[in-house]
Amino acid sequence: RGSDGLGITVSYWTDEASAKAWRDHPEHMAVRDAGRDLWYSDYSLHVAEVTRSYDWEKP
Structure with missing residues (x-):
């Protein structure tokens, strides 16, 4: 979480x-x-489907 409490x-x-x-x-x-x-006064929840995912690593 950030100093503003958002995360x-x-x-x-x-x-x-x-x-x-x-x-x-x-x-x-x-x-x-x-x-x-x-802890919470509000939050948002989003449901999504991952259709593609990538990883990269510096050589």
């Missing part, structure tokens, strides 16, 4: 069913609710 979290899932299973997992639901109560 990004990226999460990758094998498929939509796996992402939904995590969303609905009781332990995750409890932690998510605690985060909403304690």
Whole structure:
């Protein structure tokens, strides 16, 4: 997170069913609710599909 508190979290899932299973997992639901109560006044969640990905390493 930056000094302004803004940041990004990226999460990758094998498929939509796996992402939904995590969303609905009781332990995750409890932690998510605690985060909403304690730390967040708002957030945005965006679901997207990666169709292409690249890596590069300096030789």
